[in-house]
Amino acid sequence: MDNMQNNLGEFLNNLIEINNDRIEGYEKAITLLPKDENLGLKALFEGYRDQSIKFKAEITPFVVQQGETPSDETRTSGKLFRAWMSIKSAVDPFSSHAILESCERGEDEFINVYNDAMKESAQLPMDLLVVLQSQASEQFKAHNHIKQLRDTTPR
Template identity: 50%
Template sequence: MENTDKKVNVVNSAIEINNDRIAGYEKAIEIVSGGDMQDLVPIFQKYKEQSITFKSELTPYVLQYGEQPEEGTNMSGKLFRMWMDIKSLVAPYTAQTVLDSCERGEDEFRDAYKDILNDALEDYSGIVDLLQAQLSDQQVAHQHIRELRDR
């Protein structure tokens, strides 16, 4: 694989996990809207917007090589959201179960970013600072979701 292709793949992997995070928070917003958990909507919206911002920061790194940013989500994210749908048919959601699902999604994001950073360190030092800053911001969000869940 050409070095440029690897760079684009690294950035598109980060964009894809952000797409998953956006879709996950959209699903969480859908679940908690209209019920007694509506106080979670602004929190979920904030973290959805955070990933939209992350994507907009990453996009120029793909465009500079004449490529297009990833628009899809990965299969594990799709399966996780489908599992959330099935679970809602079996048992009603509580704030804790929704927050638990969000916290697991944040775990996946963190782990994916760490893998992406390992790939980027070697061949794409220009993006490492941005990815580390985004991961740092995400870890604050992750901690917030965990604290809400554990209350």
């Protein structure tokens, strides 16, 4: 961002929105899980949903410091993807493997948004940077776990 000081609230709300997407994405994934084949995925998805709730809570004070209201919106791409998942599941129920693939796509998008945020690291307050680096690290582990599960779950 050209003038990070003037855009910090917007920058942070973008991070809140990707977390809102992640929360809603895992909520949707929970509803799509096959009743007889969840492999403990419901608890895992609830944990990653709760992780993003925690991330939002950590970012919110920085948004408020900027005189902004934390966003309760999601990104358009996330809304479209969840709508597509709903339509597809009505026609052809998802397997655990397909749900994990969808979750991995959401985790990939999260990584992209946080990677873009890290490009601004030189302009961010140190206390905020520490929070964002910690969140990115935790989420990267979640991404790798989802990917590993996807790779080992039958189609």
